[in-house]
Amino acid sequence: RDDIDSLSGFLARTLRIATVRHPTPRAWSAFRYLCRSQDLRHRQFAAARIRLCALTGFDWTRHARTRAGFERFLDFIAIEMGEDSALLPDNHWRPQWLDIRPDVFRPDVLGRLETPDALTEALIARLGRAPGDQAPLRRGDLNHDATTAPDLPAWITAPSVRQRLAQVYGADYE
Numbered sequence: 001r002d003d004i005d006s007l008s009g010f011l012a013r014t015l016r017i018a019t020v021r022h023p024t025p026r027a028w029s030a031f032r033y034l035c036r037s038q039d040l041r042h043r044q045f046a047a048a049r050i051r052l053c054a055l056t057g058f059d060w061t062r063h064a065r066t067r068a069g070f071e072r073f074l075d076f077i078a079i080e081m082g083e084d085s086a087l088l089p090d091n092h093w094r095p096q097w098l099d100i101r102p103d104v105f106r107p108d109v110l111g112r113l114e115t116p117d118a119l120t121e122a123l124i125a126r127l128g129r130a131p132g133d134q135a136p137l138r139r140g141d142l143n144h145d146a147t148t149a150p151d152l153p154a155w156i157t158a159p160s161v162r163q164r165l166a167q168v169y170g171a172d173y174e
Helices: 007-011 023-039 046-056 067-081 116-127 159-173
Strands: 017-020 109-112
Touching: 023 046, 023 067, 023 159, 046 067, 067 159, 109 116
Parallel strands: 017 109
Antiparallel strands: none
16 A cells, blocks of 8 residues: 555554463463374474474373473473574464564454453443444353363473473463
């Protein structure tokens, strides 16, 4: 468009909306997704699975869906996030702030997957009106404490796991 003098100036007049998921269940879900792709021998994530094994000693017969495997997965992400890495981790498991970039375009409305009603309320408050007569999309009861979600293993709160989660997803927790 030739009527835009600066992209940042143009975007300053827009409503920036971002949605995020709590880092703990998101990381566990991403790890299970990666394990599932291995089970299916799917080409998606094949390069990441190879790098995971090479960089951390991950063994698909012993570490899939286990605490030890999850810790290696978090170590793998930390390695890929390192200053000497030429690759960013895959967007399925990299920290969300890298995609949202709040340092460049801070969201006006931040929606959390765990509290969809709060996002709807925030959008109504920001826009000054409800978005028509459509009922909100529901995908089961998403309102839960993200650190004790039913699909999370009990060991997810172990100190070594929490330390690794904080190392990788510290900015996301903030």
